[in-house]
Amino acid sequence: MSEENKSMTQGVKTAGPSSTGQTYIDPRSAKVFRIITNMITFCILTFLSLAWVTPIFLIVMNSFKKKLAIREGKGMAFDMLTKDSYTGWSNYVEGAAKVGMRNAIVNSVIITVLSVICLVLLTSMAAWYLTRVKSVVNSIIYYMFVFSMVVPFQMVMYTMSSLANMLKLNSIFGMVVLYVGFGAGMCVFMFSGFVKAIPYDVEEAAMIDGCNALQTFFKVVLPMLKPTCITVAILETMWIWNDYLLPKLVLPSEVKTIPIAIDACTGSYGVKNLGWLMAMLVIAIIPIIVFYLACQKYIIKGVAAGAVKG
Amino acid sequence: MNTKSYKKYFPIFVLPTLLSFSLAFIIPFIMGVYLSFCKFNTVKDAKWVGFTNYIKIFTANDATFVESLLRTTKFTIIGVILINIGAFFLAYFLTKKIPGTNIFRTIFFMPNLIGGIVLGYIWKEIMDTFCQKYLGHVFGYSGANYGFWGLMIVMGWQLMGYMMVIYIAGIQNIPEDVMEAARIDGADSVQILTKITIPLVMPSITICMFLTISNLFKLYDQNYALLGFSTKTNLVAMDIFDTFYNHQSNEFAEGMGQAKAIIFFLLVAVITYVQLSLTRKKEVEN
Numbered sequence: 001m002s003e004e005n006k007s008m009t010q011g012v013k014t015a016g017p018s019s020t021g022q023t024y025i026d027p028r029s030a031k032v033f034r035i036i037t038n039m040i041t042f043c044i045l046t047f048l049s050l051a052w053v054t055p056i057f058l059i060v061m062n063s064f065k066k067k068l069a070i071r072e073g074k075g076m077a078f079d080m081l082t083k084d085s086y087t088g089w090s091n092y093v094e095g096a097a098k099v100g101m102r103n104a105i106v107n108s109v110i111i112t113v114l115s116v117i118c119l120v121l122l123t124s125m126a127a128w129y130l131t132r133v134k135s136v137v138n139s140i141i142y143y144m145f146v147f148s149m150v151v152p153f154q155m156v157m158y159t160m161s162s163l164a165n166m167l168k169l170n171s172i173f174g175m176v177v178l179y180v181g182f183g184a185g186m187c188v189f190m191f192s193g194f195v196k197a198i199p200y201d202v203e204e205a206a207m208i209d210g211c212n213a214l215q216t217f218f219k220v221v222l223p224m225l226k227p228t229c230i231t232v233a234i235l236e237t238m239w240i241w242n243d244y245l246l247p248k249l250v251l252p253s254e255v256k257t258i259p260i261a262i263d264a265c266t267g268s269y270g271v272k273n274l275g276w277l278m279a280m281l282v283i284a285i286i287p288i289i290v291f292y293l294a295c296q297k298y299i300i301k302g303v304a305a306g307a308v309k310g
Numbered sequence: 311m312n313t314k315s316y317k318k319y320f321p322i323f324v325l326p327t328l329l330s331f332s333l334a335f336i337i338p339f340i341m342g343v344y345l346s347f348c349k350f351n352t353v354k355d356a357k358w359v360g361f362t363n364y365i366k367i368f369t370a371n372d373a374t375f376v377e378s379l380l381r382t383t384k385f386t387i388i389g390v391i392l393i394n395i396g397a398f399f400l401a402y403f404l405t406k407k408i409p410g411t412n413i414f415r416t417i418f419f420m421p422n423l424i425g426g427i428v429l430g431y432i433w434k435e436i437m438d439t440f441c442q443k444y445l446g447h448v449f450g451y452s453g454a455n456y457g458f459w460g461l462m463i464v465m466g467w468q469l470m471g472y473m474m475v476i477y478i479a480g481i482q483n484i485p486e487d488v489m490e491a492a493r494i495d496g497a498d499s500v501q502i503l504t505k506i507t508i509p510l511v512m513p514s515i516t517i518c519m520f521l522t523i524s525n526l527f528k529l530y531d532q533n534y535a536l537l538g539f540s541t542k543t544n545l546v547a548m549d550i551f552d553t554f555y556n557h558q559s560n561e562f563a564e565g566m567g568q569a570k571a572i573i574f575f576l577l578v579a580v581i582t583y584v585q586l587s588l589t590r591k592k593e594v595e596n
Contacts, residue, residue: 038408045403045410049417052467055432062435077439122327129323133316141328148335150582152528154550155575158568159338159345162353167333181334184327213319242425244531245551259427263535266431274435281428288423296416299423303472304479 056285063091063278070274077274087275092283095265095276101283104261110172111257112241115179119236120229123184127191128221129213132203142192148185153245161249170250178250179240187232194228195221231302234295241288258284346568349561363569366562374541375570378549379577385458385545386526389465393522394515397470401477402503415478419471430535433464437536457543464532469525473518480514481507516589523581546574 062070062077066087070077079085096102130142160178164170169177198221206220222229244259251257256264262284265277292299341353346363348356367375400418404411421429437456484507492502508515530547537543539552554567 038406041403041406042408042410045400045408045414048400049414052417052421052471055436055467058436059432077435078443125323126327129316129319133320138324141324144336145331148331148339150579151335151339151575152547152571152578153530154528154547154571156335156338156342157551157571158554158564159341159353160334163333163338163341166353169333177330178334180327181330181332184331185335188327207315213316214322217323238423242423242427242531244425244427244534259425259531262427262431277431278435281432284428285424288425289420292420292423293416300415300419300475303419303422303475 059278059281059285063275063282064088065091065275065278067273067275070278091273091275091279095273095279096283098273098276099261099264099280100256101258101261101280104256104258105283105287107172107255108241108257111175111179111247112237114173114176115183115240116233116236118176118180119183119187120233122180123187123232124191124222124225124229125217126184127188128195128217128225130188131192131195142188145185145188148182149189153182157245157249164250170252172251172255175247175250178246182246183236183239187236190232191225191228194225198224227305230298231305234299234302237291342568342571346565346572349565351561351564359565363562363565364573366566367569367573370566372541374544374549374552375546375573377541378544378546381458381543382527382529382545385462385529386523389462389469389526390519390522392462393466393469393473394518396466397473397518398477398511398515400470400474401481402507404474405478405481415475418474421468422472424468426531427535429464429468430532433460433467434536437463457537457540461529461533461536461543464536465526465529468532469522473522476514476518476521477511480511484510516585520585520589523585524578527578527581546570550574 058077061081064081064087065085070085130138160182164174164178168174202224203216203220206216211219242259243257244263247257248260248263251260262277262280265273265280345353345356347358347360349359349362350356367373404415424432437460441456488506488510489502492506497505528547529545530551533543533545533548539548539556544552550567550570553563553570557563560566
């Protein structure tokens with residue numbers, strides 16, 4: 001990393017003379033300078049982005065290698081795929097069967113989708129209510145939510161998983177409850193930031209027209225919160241889909257999510273085969289890349305917006 | 311506006327969230343504080359032992375906590391500097407008018423969506439291979455020697471794109487006429503960068519510092535997948551987990567784990583507080 005940084009800093013320095021300095025520079029040569037620096041920048045960026053995708057390319061390539069061509073401890077992962085080492089889809093088929101990848105994907109999808117829907121719906125309601133109805137109790141609740149954002153997971157890791165076991169929350173639906181609870185802090189905080197920015201008069205008008213709280217919220221407030229809903233949904237999806245520790249601690253070992261299934265390829269459940277691991281890594285990445293390319297615009301906007309407000 | 315009529319809606323609007331929040335956070339948090347002063351194997355058989363756990367953390371023979379804490383601090387400081395400098399310059403170049411900006415942005419951001427475990431294992435294979443192929447004579451065939459810097463590379467690969475997106479938003483928010491005025495006044499690129507761009511993206515810099523610090527200081531998944539449990543490479547979060555679950559022979563293991571978690575939490579809280587108050591001050595000055 002430091003190497004790259006150095007080359008980039010130098011890039012800035014060479015970019016210096018391109019703009020007009022204190023002495024007169026012929027506009028035409030200034031333009032040539034700018035084109036040249038842009039080309040250099042373009043080359044550096046191309047090189048860097050190749051470096052960025054190389055790991056993924058290597059994993060995909062190795063997932064098609066025969067067992068003998070990808071043994072551990074021999075440094076064979078950089079060797080190019082040849083006709084002899086090509087094995088087709090067998091790593092995918094065998095690996096998926098061995099670690100139960102299909103179930104893991106189904107579990108991950110159910111947990112993520114349900115949790116994110118519940119989070120967005122429930123915490124936006126809570127945030128709106130806590131912001132609009134002023135009372136001591138409500139502000140205490142609000143500050144507890146804010147406080148929870150500071151607390152690292154390790155602090156409640158042991159007690160939360162014990163409690164979840166005692167209350168029989170060690171199931172997929174129990175996970176949804178836990179995710180809503182643990183994600184609530186950040187979501188409530190973000191939603192209430194945006195609720196404060198909504199003009200009050202709109203809601204007042206709705207109320208005068210005879211809306212009750214539920215109607216006001218769902219017909220007037222929620223539509224205005226839509227951009228925030230997307231931001232929150234994206235941030236929470238990224239978190240829950242990739243989360244490892246919470247499902248690992250709470251779910252019984254036969255119920256896996258994708259990160260746990262990946263972990264299982266590496267020997268912690270007595271299975272170790274590099275080809276399978278590579279194939280499972282590719283399977284784990286594909287849904288994320290598809291999701292990313294499909295909602296790229298929203299994700300990048302969401303990240304920028306979430307950072308500014310959060 | 312009269313919101314009194316809303317009061318009776320509390321059970322619908324707040325209660326579901328509050329209930330799961332209590333189950334997932336409030337009750338475990340209170341239990342956690344209490345249990346850090348207890349000796350226990352399960353939550354139900356806790357015996358009060360006062361500050362014994364806290365003392366043991368620092369005095370026990372295999373006291374790994376301070377070591378891992380120092381390692382984490384070093385990792386965080388170096389990581390924050392490298393990642394932010396890298397991300398800023400990526401953003402700086404990507405806001406210049408060069409072809410392919412969108413593709414570059416897409417590629418640099420992509421690793422953020424891949425989870426820590428998957429990321430860690432991807433890099434583990436690559437670094438193992440690299441060590442075995444080119445550094446075999448130096449390290450022998452075990453690839454575990456890249457530890458600290460290996461993890462740094464993974465985190466840089468992952469977080470730079472995220473921070474880059476925030477810096478890009480910050481740089482694009484700078485009004486074009488400010489730049490124009492500077493250029494007319496004869497500022498060169500370096501002057502524009504140091505005197506205008508950097509001061510004006512200060513808010514983004516604080517946000518990114520905040521995010522990188524909290525990501526690196528609380529790092530678990532990548533650390534675990536890349537390096538596994540090892541007292542030589544465990545960062546604090548790993549050390550806490552290790553104490554809780556991998557030392558069942560030690561009767562104080564759980565209590566010590568919980569006490570470590572409390573100290574960890576207090577440190578995170580202090581860091582957050584300092585950072586927020588610094589941010590506020592900056593905003594007032596602006």
